[in-house]
Amino acid sequence: MALLADYAITPDVFDITSYSTEEECEARLGTIREAMLTEGLVRDLRDGAWSDFLRSGPRPWHRRGRELLKKMKTQGRLLRFEPALPDPPADDRAWCAEALATDVERPFQGGVITTSSVKEAYANERRVARIDRLSSARWWVSRSPSVRVKRALADYEQHLDLVLRFSNSLMFIDPYLDPRKPQYGSFGTLLERAGHRAPAPRIEIHRVCHEGSRWPLTEDPTYFQRRFRDTLGGLLRVAGLHAEVFIWRRFHDRYLISNVVGISLPNGFDVSRDTLDFTTWTRLGRGDRDDVQREFDPGAGRHGLVDRFDVRP
Numbered sequence: 001m002a003l004l005a006d007y008a009i010t011p012d013v014f015d016i017t018s019y020s021t022e023e024e025c026e027a028r029l030g031t032i033r034e035a036m037l038t039e040g041l042v043r044d045l046r047d048g049a050w051s052d053f054l055r056s057g058p059r060p061w062h063r064r065g066r067e068l069l070k071k072m073k074t075q076g077r078l079l080r081f082e083p084a085l086p087d088p089p090a091d092d093r094a095w096c097a098e099a100l101a102t103d104v105e106r107p108f109q110g111g112v113i114t115t116s117s118v119k120e121a122y123a124n125e126r127r128v129a130r131i132d133r134l135s136s137a138r139w140w141v142s143r144s145p146s147v148r149v150k151r152a153l154a155d156y157e158q159h160l161d162l163v164l165r166f167s168n169s170l171m172f173i174d175p176y177l178d179p180r181k182p183q184y185g186s187f188g189t190l191l192e193r194a195g196h197r198a199p200a201p202r203i204e205i206h207r208v209c210h211e212g213s214r215w216p217l218t219e220d221p222t223y224f225q226r227r228f229r230d231t232l233g234g235l236l237r238v239a240g241l242h243a244e245v246f247i248w249r250r251f252h253d254r255y256l257i258s259n260v261v262g263i264s265l266p267n268g269f270d271v272s273r274d275t276l277d278f279t280t281w282t283r284l285g286r287g288d289r290d291d292v293q294r295e296f297d298p299g300a301g302r303h304g305l306v307d308r309f310d311v312r313p
Helices: 022-038 045-056 063-074 092-105 116-122 131-136 153-166 187-193 223-239 286-295
Strands: 005-009 040-044 078-080 112-114 128-130 146-150 169-173 202-208 243-248 255-258 262-264 278-283 305-311
Touching: 005 092, 022 040, 022 063, 022 131, 040 045, 045 063, 045 078, 045 092, 092 112, 092 116, 112 116, 112 131, 116 128, 128 131, 146 153, 153 187, 153 255, 187 223, 223 243, 223 305, 255 286, 262 286
Parallel strands: 005 040, 005 112, 040 078, 112 128, 169 202, 202 243
Antiparallel strands: 146 278, 169 255, 243 305, 255 262, 262 278
């Protein structure tokens, strides 16, 4: 299971009358809240009509549901999907049909969350699960804060697909990241997957100023600028992106930090020739993700900023 998954939620999940009591509605919403705000994205079906309906529809939406919707929007966790079926949904079961139809365009990393009345119409559909029986859905119980990843581009693309395609900001933090070196030769491909969309995400790249015992900036102040611009400039132009590179005096740990998830990557973004070489990625809690982001803010003074430059088309 990916460290970041995407889901669809039918409107009845937010409707107090879908449950025996208002308290039960609040409790059920509580079972998905943390997952949606830490490790999940939600498909905003029919080009945002889903969230519009939940904000303004006449049904008795639970206040906790409205709060969750607001937080997901603020955090950039709502993914607009173009209409997948000809007609707008007329009821909750039709919203479920719309959600399942989007799976053809982009398969879910998660699934569709609904209530018993809608699940009855999709009894044999494994991608659909009742909110009160999520523990019976394999795609829900297989969630994990860590994942074993082969150190190869194909695995990186698979596990980072949602992060790269839908994040509004991306910080690639790796002390030895150098796009000219063979082991980082596929890094540009990861960057490209974040592009070709509007608005383009903000991209930062962080590395240290030395290469082993060598300090190249003492001989050539433009050393890193040339390496990044010559290697990534054309690719970024095609993808409609630009990046800001930060060169620090020292740091050790490696991360990918975005507005929707933080991931600790012990070996960074390089790949290995050994087909049996695996590494373990770990999803950070929201507080730790935010702390790492603050740590690499130039104003924090944590690692000694040596150089800072843009890589633009």
